[in-house]
Amino acid sequence: MTRKIVAYKALPSDVEAYLREHAEIVNVDAKDHDAFVAALNDADGAIGASVKITPDMIENATRLKVFSTISVGFDQFDVADLTRRGIVLTHTPDVLTESTADTVFALILASARRVVELAEWVKEGNWKASIGEACFGVDVQGKTLGIVGLGRIGGAVARRAALGFRMNVLYTNRNANEQAERDFGARRVELDELLERSDFVCLQVPLTPETRGMIGANELKKMKRSAILINASRGPTVDEAALIDALQNDTIRAAGLDVFEHEPLAADSPLLKLKNVVALPHIGSATHETRHAMARNAAENLIAALDGTLTNNIVNREVLAR
Ligand code: GLV
Numbered sequence: 001m002t003r004k005i006v007a008y009k010a011l012p013s014d015v016e017a018y019l020r021e022h023a024e025i026v027n028v029d030a031k032d033h034d035a036f037v038a039a040l041n042d043a044d045g046a047i048g049a050s051v052k053i054t055p056d057m058i059e060n061a062t063r064l065k066v067f068s069t070i071s072v073g074f075d076q077f078d079v080a081d082l083t084r085r086g087i088v089l090t091h092t093p094d095v096l097t098e099s100t101a102d103t104v105f106a107l108i109l110a111s112a113r114r115v116v117e118l119a120e121w122v123k124e125g126n127w128k129a130s131i132g133e134a135c136f137g138v139d140v141q142g143k144t145l146g147i148v149g150l151g152r153i154g155g156a157v158a159r160r161a162a163l164g165f166r167m168n169v170l171y172t173n174r175n176a177n178e179q180a181e182r183d184f185g186a187r188r189v190e191l192d193e194l195l196e197r198s199d200f201v202c203l204q205v206p207l208t209p210e211t212r213g214m215i216g217a218n219e220l221k222k223m224k225r226s227a228i229l230i231n232a233s234r235g236p237t238v239d240e241a242a243l244i245d246a247l248q249n250d251t252i253r254a255a256g257l258d259v260f261e262h263e264p265l266a267a268d269s270p271l272l273k274l275k276n277v278v279a280l281p282h283i284g285s286a287t288h289e290t291r292h293a294m295a296r297n298a299a300e301n302l303i304a305a306l307d308g309t310l311t312n313n314i315v316n317r318e319v320l321a322r
Contacts, residue, residue, distance in 0.1 A: 008048030068302035096285035101156035107256030146198030149205035207234035
């Protein structure tokens with residue numbers, strides 16, 4: 001029987017052609033929930049991103065062997081449920097590391113130097129004389145960067161910070177990152193110390209029950225009044241209401257955000273009224289090159305997992321041990 005794969009996100013044509021060499025492809029629009037579920041019920045594998053996959057959606061997907069997400073994050077899945085059903089979950093952790101670290105640094109620079117706010121000010125025709133203190137920002141180079149979660153992307157941010165901007169790097173992580181300590185002078189500290197000492201606090205943790213809401217009113221209060229919060233991980237790691245409050249009351253200086261509690265961010269969000277917020281539409285890995293590499297990587301993960309030859313990029317390795 002021909003293998004069937006459900007693609008629930010548009011794929012680059014060469015990636016789709018690669019998949020067609022190995023299986024029949026069924027393209028579905030995940031917004032059409034019933035059609036998506038019906039397609040899953042009749043598939044061996046699925047590839048896509050940015051759609052919440054709940055247990056009830058795959059209740060009757062008895063043939064389904066592999067979900068391949070075109071993302072590093074896998075918080076859209078109930079991993080324990082997939083494992084129980086014997087479905088392998090694969091992701092794309094390595095190919096997006098550098099582009100995502102670039103996005104983090106864009107947020108750091110844009111927030112510190114008020115790039116977006118001042119560019120808009122110029123476009124509105126306000127630049128009438130040489131600028132004064134009202135347009136000043138704060139330095140990035142030589143400052144202290146606190147990275148909460150020093151994994152792959154955190155490490156790439158640390159490299160930019162230490163080698164490019166001569167920043168001091170503090171970090172929290174479950175385990176020590178010896179390479180970052182050796183190569184970038186990164187120092188592992190408790191979260192409280194990181195919050196108290198950093199000029200930029202940068203969240204690089206995956207969204208899990210432990211990290212959900214880990215930055216709330218208390219944590220924001222511990223930060224310097226001059227500090228800037230950067231979040232390009234997942235929105236719910238921060239209590240957004242507490243963040244809005246902190247930004248409105250100068251508890252912290254500014255925030256650079258690529259992710260939000262609810263995405264797309266509502267047009268009437270108070271965040272969009274604040275000059276000290278740079279808000280991006282979750283562009284972390286969104287370059288032509290990286291998104292293509294991710295789709296390719298996810299397609300190869302999917303076929304290799306169906307063939308039983310995949311050895312890396314597997315979220316729930318336990319399934320293979322059965
Ligand atoms: C993007 O947010 C990803 O998880 O790849």
